[in-house]
Amino acid sequence: MEKMHSIWVTAIFISMIATVVAVSPIPTAGPYRSPELFDRNFYAGWRPDYTWLEDDGRTINIKLDNESGSGFQSKNTYLYGYVSMSIKLVPGNSAGIVVAYYMSSPRTDKIFVWDEIDFEFLGNVTGQPWILQTNLFANGIGGREEMLYLWFDPTANHHTYSILWNSRQIVWYVDDKPIRVYRNTCRTRARFPGWRAMNVYSSIWNADNWATRGGQDKTDWTYAPFVASYTNFSVYACNWEQPGPPPTCFSKSTRYWWDRPNRWTLNRSERSDYTYIRQQYMVYDYCKDVTRYPVSMPECSDRPW
Numbered sequence: 370m371e372k373m374h375s376i377w378v379t380a381i382f383i384s385m386i387a388t389v390v391a392v393s394p395i396p397t398a399g400p401y402r403s404p405e406l407f408d409r410n411f412y413a414g415w416r417p418d419y420t421w422l423e424d425d426g427r428t429i430n431i432k433l434d435n436e437s438g439s440g441f442q443s444k445n446t447y448l449y450g451y452v453s454m455s456i457k458l459v460p461g462n463s464a465g466i467v468v469a470y471y472m473s474s475p476r477t478d479k480i481f482v483w484d485e486i487d488f489e490f491l492g493n494v495t496g497q498p499w500i501l502q503t504n505l506f507a508n509g510i511g512g513r514e515e516m517l518y519l520w521f522d523p524t525a526n527h528h529t530y531s532i533l534w535n536s537r538q539i540v541w542y543v544d545d546k547p548i549r550v551y552r553n554t555c556r557t558r559a560r561f562p563g564w565r566a567m568n569v570y571s572s573i574w575n576a577d578n579w580a581t582r583g584g585q586d587k588t589d590w591t592y593a594p595f596v597a598s599y600t601n602f603s604v605y606a607c608n609w610e611q612p613g614p615p616p617t618c619f620s621k622s623t624r625y626w627w628d629r630p631n632r633w634t635l636n637r638s639e640r641s642d643y644t645y646i647r648q649q650y651m652v653y654d655y656c657k658d659v660t661r662y663p664v665s666m667p668e669c670s671d672r673p674w
């Protein structure tokens with residue numbers, strides 16, 4: 370692992386020099402236009418028989434019952450980018466259920482240290498609010514959960530959830546409003562995902578041991594199957610098919626708009642949305658949980674911009 374890491378670091382360094390010298394090369398695939406057909410970037414990798422596409426080819430449903438959950442994932446792996454999709458969550462009684470949408474670097478028998486950026490929707494009994502939980506793993510270390518209530522009913526319509534991941538920050542967006550920022554403060558490389566490519570994943574599964582009121586409300590299988598619907602997929606990102614060399618998407622080209630200076634911090638209107646939403650809707654913040662973390666994680670003292 371250490372050895373592989375240092376090879377990548379060297380490769381990134383070489384490619385940065387190359388980028389400065391050469392005219393920016395075009396990556397093998399992407400950036401893509403939005404919104405895309407599902408098949409363009411994704412496939413159902415977990416129980417395809419529990420998933421089905423609508424006729425428009427742009428909307429996929431995934432289901433959970435007492436036998437299995439299901440899910441899909443991107444065909445490519447990416448280093449930095451902007452990923453977005455619209456999700457309509459399970460209506461009615463959804464206690465115990467988790468609908469997830471996340472980016473994660475591959476984990477295998479040989480690679481067990483990974484990076485991950487999570488959206489996790491925690492279901493609830495009828496009439497009670499879903500919780501949106503976000504989390505981040507850097508170098509295999511997670512435990513960075515935040516939770517908030519949404520300001521709309523996420524089961525009534527599709528709403529857009531996006532991840533902006535660039536060399537300076539990671540931003541979680543709900544309907545284009547930033548709800549969380551994780552910055553690269555350059556103090557330690559291990560703390561910011563920027564050295565491993567990630568796939569995009571979505572899934573629905575049973576987590577009634579913890580999801581709803583800390584595991585008190587169990588999944589009621591008489592309401593199965595539980596179905597979540599996803600549409601309006603867009604992926605603007607640089608492919609990195611490992612173990613190949615990292616992509617050279619770090620140039621100044623406007624083509625790589627997700628990693629331009631205007632996306633390195635939130636702008637004025639985004640800052641005001643961020644502040645308002647967190648004041649009004651936040652339920653849990655690992656940075657404020659002194660019982661769990663008597664000494665808070667280092668990024669807890671970072672400012673969001």
Ligand SMILES: *[C@@H]1O[C@H](CO)[C@@H](O)[C@H](O)[C@H]1NC(C)=O
Nearest residue numbers: 434435436437590591592593
């Ligand atoms: C799942 O539910 C179906 C229909 O209610 C039932 O027939 C089946 O036995 C259940 N399977 C398991 C593994 O509990």
Ligand SMILES: *[C@@H]1O[C@H](CO)[C@@H](O)[C@H](O)[C@H]1NC(C)=O
Nearest residue numbers: 491493497498500580581582
């Ligand atoms: C479910 O509803 C209860 C009661 O309103 C609430 O305390 C809880 O935060 C809600 N969400 C989850 C995921 O437990």
Ligand SMILES: *[C@@H]1O[C@H](CO)[C@@H](O)[C@H](O)[C@H]1NC(C)=O
Nearest residue numbers: 403404455527528529600601
């Ligand atoms: C999908 O995207 C289009 C174009 O951006 C938008 O008009 C439409 O409302 C979106 N649909 C959903 C269900 O989010």
Ligand SMILES: *[C@@H]1O[C@H](CO)[C@@H](O)[C@H](O)[C@H]1NC(C)=O
Nearest residue numbers: 545631632635636637638639
């Ligand atoms: C702030 O950033 C968002 C997302 O990039 C953009 O849509 C919006 O126009 C920007 N607002 C201003 C005032 O620059």
